[in-house]
Amino acid sequence: MCPLIVVEAEGLIYRNPLPQLRSRKAYFPHLSSLAGGGFLASFSLGEAMESVDQTTVLYRSDPQGLMWREDGFLIEPSLRGRFSDTAKVTALPDGSQIALGYRFDRSDPTLPVGNPQTGGLLDNEVFCCQREQGETAWTPPQPIPTSFKGPVEASAPLTWLSSGALAAPIANFLDWQGEQREDLCGRLLVSKDGHTWTDDVVTMRFAGGRTAIWEQRLCEYRTDHLAVIAWVENLETGNALCNQVALSLDGGQSFAPPLDTGIPGQASGITALGNGKVLTLHAMRRHTEQPGILAVVSDLSAGRWDMLAHSQIWDAPRLPPNSALPGVFSAVRFGQPSALLLQDGRLLVSFWCEENGESNIRWIRLQLKE
Numbered sequence: 001m002c003p004l005i006v007v008e009a010e011g012l013i014y015r016n017p018l019p020q021l022r023s024r025k026a027y028f029p030h031l032s033s034l035a036g037g038g039f040l041a042s043f044s045l046g047e048a049m050e051s052v053d054q055t056t057v058l059y060r061s062d063p064q065g066l067m068w069r070e071d072g073f074l075i076e077p078s079l080r081g082r083f084s085d086t087a088k089v090t091a092l093p094d095g096s097q098i099a100l101g102y103r104f105d106r107s108d109p110t111l112p113v114g115n116p117q118t119g120g121l122l123d124n125e126v127f128c129c130q131r132e133q134g135e136t137a138w139t140p141p142q143p144i145p146t147s148f149k150g151p152v153e154a155s156a157p158l159t160w161l162s163s164g165a166l167a168a169p170i171a172n173f174l175d176w177q178g179e180q181r182e183d184l185c186g187r188l189l190v191s192k193d194g195h196t197w198t199d200d201v202v203t204m205r206f207a208g209g210r211t212a213i214w215e216q217r218l219c220e221y222r223t224d225h226l227a228v229i230a231w232v233e234n235l236e237t238g239n240a241l242c243n244q245v246a247l248s249l250d251g252g253q254s255f256a257p258p259l260d261t262g263i264p265g266q267a268s269g270i271t272a273l274g275n276g277k278v279l280t281l282h283a284m285r286r287h288t289e290q291p292g293i294l295a296v297v298s299d300l301s302a303g304r305w306d307m308l309a310h311s312q313i314w315d316a317p318r319l320p321p322n323s324a325l326p327g328v329f330s331a332v333r334f335g336q337p338s339a340l341l342l343q344d345g346r347l348l349v350s351f352w353c354e355e356n357g358e359s360n361i362r363w364i365r366l367q368l369k370e
Contacts, residue, residue, distance in 0.1 A: 004369040005295050005311040013041050013059055013068045013350065013361040023047045025359035027054075029350040030088035030157050031340045035095045035133065037063040039340070041350065042074065042089040042099065043361050050113040052106045054084040056099070065348055065363065072136075074099055074129055079140050082107050087129070088157035090166075095133030098194060100168055102126050102154040103141065118178025119235070121151040126170065128158075130194060144197050146189065148172040149181040154189070155336070156216055162223045163251055166191045169203050169216035169228050174235075183209030186216050186230060188252050203228045203255050204246050210236040215267040217338065221278050221300050224251040229280055230258075231266040243268050243282055245305055259305045265294065269338035271347065273368070276301025277308070279347060281337035284312075291316040293337045293351060297368065313364055317355060339366070 016024040029043035039061045046054030056074035061067060074087055087101020104113050104124045113122055127141040146152050151173040158166045171186045186203035204213045214231040221227050226248040232241040243265045244258035265282030273279055282294040292315040299306040316334050334353035341347055349364040 002309045003297050005297065005309055005313065006367045006369055007313050008346070008365045008367050010314075010362065010364040011066065013061075013363055014043065014045075015360045016358050019358055025049060025051075026361045027352045027359060028086050028088075028155065028336050029352055029361045030336075030338055031348055031350050031363075032089055032091040032097070032157075033340065033342075034060070034091065039065050039348065040071070040089055040091070040097075041068065041361065042087065043352070044086040046084065049359075050084075052084055052109045054086065055080060056085055056087045056101060058089070059361075065365070074101075074138055075141055084113070085127070085141070086155070087127070088155075090158045090160065092160055097131045098158055098166065099129045099138070100126070100144075100154055100156070100158045100189075101128075102152060115176050115178065118174065118176070120174035120176045120178045122176055124151050126152050126154040126189070128194070142195075144189070146170060146197075146199050147187065148199075150175040150179075153214065156218060159218050159220065161220055161226075161251065164192065165252075166194060167218060167226075167252055169218050169230075170199060171213040171216060171230075173212075180210070184212050184235070185209070186213040186228065186246075188218075188228075188255075190252065201248075201252060201254060204230055204232075204244060204258050206232070206234075206258075208236065210234060211241070215336065217268060217270050219270045219272045219278060221272040222276055225249055225276075225300070226252050226255075227270055227278060227300055228255065229261075229268045229270045231268060231283075232258075240264065240266075240286065243280075245270075245280075245300075247300060247303060249303070256303070261296075261298075261305050261307075263294065263296065264288070267335040267337070269336070271339040271341055273297070273341065279339055279366075279368075281313075281339060281349065281351075283335045283337060283351075285316075285333070285335070291318070291334075293334070293349075295349075295366065313349070313366065314351070314353075314362075316353065 083103040085103035185205035
């Protein structure tokens with residue numbers, strides 16, 4: 001029997017309370033459960049999507065996830081230096097928390113993060129911060145070296161695997177001049193202790209080395225069985241691929257060639273449901289009559305992408321492309337949907353979206369009915 005995807009409720013995590021006073025745009029959220037009940041939302045806040053003042057903020061909810069209040073910064077202003085940052089927090093089984101993200105060098109405050117002429121990015125670094133159970137203060141950002149030679153995307157949260165390791169997919173970008181220093185691909189960043197890291201394993205790579213692997217997300221859908229989903233674009237031809245899923249059957253030591261989902265989405269999320277099934281969320285921004293967020297239930301247990309059910313859970317406001325933004329990003333008015341599986345089997349979804357000139361963080365509660 002195919003499951004039915006039901007939207008039970010929805011609301012706001014963040015909206016600028018005084019837009020007439022100052023610009024505060026919110027992007028790139030992630031939710032984690034708190035040991036004492038309720039949820040923690042981590043997201044980026046600043047004057048604009050690529051503003052120099054963009055940094056990661058935290059909001060905490062009541063046990064039902066209905067009311068949200070500010071819970072401080074991930075990185076205190078005195079520790080940010082010349083960087084703007086974006087990161088996501090993961091709650092660990094021992095009650096501690098760890099945040100993974102990346103931050104850009106804003107030594108020249110006149111430059112955006114992305115070069116509109118070349119499609120390249122400013123220099124950046126991957127980092128993590130940690131907070132012990134019961135503590136309010138986070139450690140200063142600790143740089144994480146990677147194998148990539150140029151700018152790196154670390155937009156996914158860390159996932160606590162059954163092996164006890166922490167893992168997140170990362171990928172590379174063109175540099176500011178638009179130079180490609182190596183083949184474009186995704187890698188799996190792994191740590192067994194939260195302090196030392198490796199990224200030897202490739203999650204996705206396409207022939208020719210010119211296909212960008214954007215916004216990867218990871219889940220463990222069975223013990224030692226990992227799935228990575230990505231937004232994929234061929235920079236040579238300008239063609240977009242459907243969302244791709246790569247599977248690892250050995251705990252992340254290797255990944256099989258990607259599976260085509262047949263879904264022409266961009267930024268996506270993936271959440272394990274149990275018994276080899278996953279929920280994926282797809283930002284449908286192009287090649288669709290109704291932009292919005294598509295929810296899909298699929299079965300990966302046979303090593304295939306077997307879709308069981310799908311439903312659009314949120315319709316985006318109809319807005320024309322923003323000609324001020326470069327290329328593929330001109331239609332980016334919402335994104336980074338992700339879902340947190342709750343103890344009662346429901347799911348709490350978060351994403352960002354532009355509404356009435358403001359960029360907000362929204363939540364949706366889903367139920368899957370057989």
